Amino acid sequence: MSSREIVEETLDNTVIDPAVTWTTGNVAEAFPGVFTTLGFTFVNAAVETATRTTFKNLGVLTAKQVCVPDQPEDMFWTLFAGRAAANIDKFREIANITPGTSATAVEQQLFGYVRPETVDANSARRYPVIAVKAPGAVLRLPGRHDAEFAELRRWRLAHLDGIDALDHAGCVALLADARARFQRMLTKHMLVAFVSSGLADRVTDMLADLDLAHLGPALLSGVGSDESEVANDLWALAHEQITLREFTDRHGYHGTNEGQLHGVTWREDPTPVLDRLADYRAVPADSPRAPRARSREQIETRQRALAEVRAALPWGRRGTAAWTVRMAGRWIALREQGKAGYLLTFDIARAVTRRQGALLVSAGVIDRVDDIFHLSYDEVCGGVTDDRRAVVAERRAQYDERCAYRLPQSWAGVPALVKTGESELPALEVAGVITGVAASGGVVEGRARVVRDPATTELDDGDILVCETTDPSWVSLFLVAAGVVTDYGGMLSHGPIVARELGIPCVCGTEDGSYRIRDGQFIRLDGDQGTVTVLG
Known part of the structure; x- marks a missing residue:
């Protein structure tokens, strides 16, 4: 069993090269929280392949490099304790052979800051190939992206109402279709992310x-x-x-x-x-x-x-x-x-999975519909018929345990897990200041609401939303919030983009703001200077 297969089995890397650097920046925004076995095995190869295909289309990588490596250190992403992390060193390698960017620029986008030890080492060896391939790939992409997104909307609505009538074969076929569409959309999205960062x-x-x-x-x-x-x-x-x-x-x-x-x-x-x-x-x-x-x-x-x-x-x-x-x-x-596009494929995939889960409950393989998420993609598609209750119980217990921990924003080798909701750093006192990226202009004062789950939080008009990161499901809070503070991300992360679209101040990339600011504190958010000050 390869190291990659071990990760797909355990959803963890307990032994890894201590020299390789990882981050939860941006990747935690796309895939927040803890993966289940089905969730990871559904996307793992697709994400790696999409990332490499993107860089191949630009001429940065060769066709032979579009593969899924056996070693996690050679991949652009992997899991630690069930949570996603991106390989900073791999993205730095890409940046160093791509014109118009650098390792410094990549770290600024991933973290919202650049580590002091970062050194750019740009090389022009791939520039001739990039000069031939990249312009066409970039110029054609906006129209293709719009068309793919429109087709995914149509495809989702065309299939949703009929999923509850599917048998096992129908579920497998539609799940495979969703996975292929996810990879195609993500390939386009990765190129968009790369070009938008450069612009x-x-x-x-x-x-x-x-x-x-x-x-x-x-x-x-x-x-x-x-x-x-x-x-x-x-x-x-x-x-x-x-x-x-x-x-x-x-x-x-x-x-x-x-x-x-x-x-x-x-x-x-x-x-x-x-x-x-x-x-x-x-x-x-x-x-x-x-x-x-x-x-x-x-x-x-x-x-x-x-x-x-x-x-x-x-x-x-x-x-x-x-x-x-x-x-x-x-x-x-x-x-x-692009983010909305791959979420459209997820919606079909989860509906199909829950339909397949209902079939497995009827067959006595599992107890509850959502138990299916603790089986692997290959198991589900292969048509399991034997009792999987014990496997599911073990994996569910491991999932529940991992939900109590989070990863640091960046580290080398194996990370030290941190208890969710806790921090070794002291809470900010009155007049205490944290800094981040000035992502959306304006100055507001209001009550800090530290939010972990947007579905269970009530914001009053004028409250300032403070959180680790956001995804599109948080948008319902943005209209009420007077401002937004996030631990992760840079100017092109989800929270800052939405904050700018709605005209509310935002400071992102504070690293630990949601753990140093206490719920209920009165704070001043300065989106022009990138600071958050506790007033009382």
Whole structure:
């Protein structure tokens, strides 16, 4: 059994090269929480293959390098104690042979900061191949991305209502289809993430040269993300402009723990949505806080910032600057669309899995429908017929135990687990300050609400949302929140993008803000300076 197969069996790496560096940055945003056996074996090879195919399409990797290595140290990602981590060293290798980026830029995107020991070692050896392949791959992608996303929406709705009538063979076929579509969408999404990061870096460098760095968040706002449409439709649902079925047809693939196959979506349980409607109902159509009004305001904010940049440039450079900002906005919007795209495949996959789980319960193989998530993808597709209750009980107990721990943001070798909800760092006292990335401008003061589960948290108007990270299921909290503070991420992480689209201040990449700020403390969030101060 290879090391990779051991990881798929145990969902852990207990022995690994101590020189290799890992991070939960960004990957924890895509796949938050603890994996089950089925969840990991469904995505593991697909994620690795999609990542490598992306870089092959750009000319950075060769066709022979599109494979799934046997050793976790050679992969772009793996699991530790059931939680996802990205291989920083592999992404640094890619950055060092790709024009327009560097190891420093990669770490800035992954962490929101650059480690002091980071050294760029750029090489031009792949530049000729990249020069031939990359332009075509990049230029064709936006149209293909839009088409793939539209097809996934159609495909999801075409299959959902018929899943409860599928037999085992039908479940296997549709699950395989969902997996293939997940890999195709993720391949496009990875390229979008790579290009959008490069464009955002170009905007940042341009502003730094002009001594206008403070305009960065404004120029990257008003891009029209998929989550803006979720907020708009939540408001429309609250005001009875659309039905609940219309809402779940459009956005029902979101929900608590949506980045895990065993998560429960709004389509399955709309309670988290219904519980928020009173907040949205309290916002009238003509209010500047209405989602459509917020979107318009952010577009205007972006245009004002661009006008300021153009005024600071010689006439001959203004067109290039406007094009760069426009392209950055287009690709950042695609970045959020890509996340929504692979979540569409997850929604079909989880519905099929629960149907297959019901069949296994009827056959006496497992006790409960969701027990199927503790079997492997190959077991499920192979058609298990023997009793798996003991295996499921063992794996479920291990899953429950791992939910009580979290990983650090970065480490080398095997990580030291940290108890969830605990930190070795002391709580911030009055006048205490934490710093992060100034991701969305503005200054607000309010009560800190430290949130671990968006489905079980009530925010009052004006509260400041403080959390480790966010995913699209958190968008229902953003309209109420006065600001957002996250432990993980950089300018192009989910939370900052949505905060900018809704025009609320955000500081991200604080590393441990949600563990040093206490729930209920009165704080000042400065999205212009990237600081959070405890006031009382």
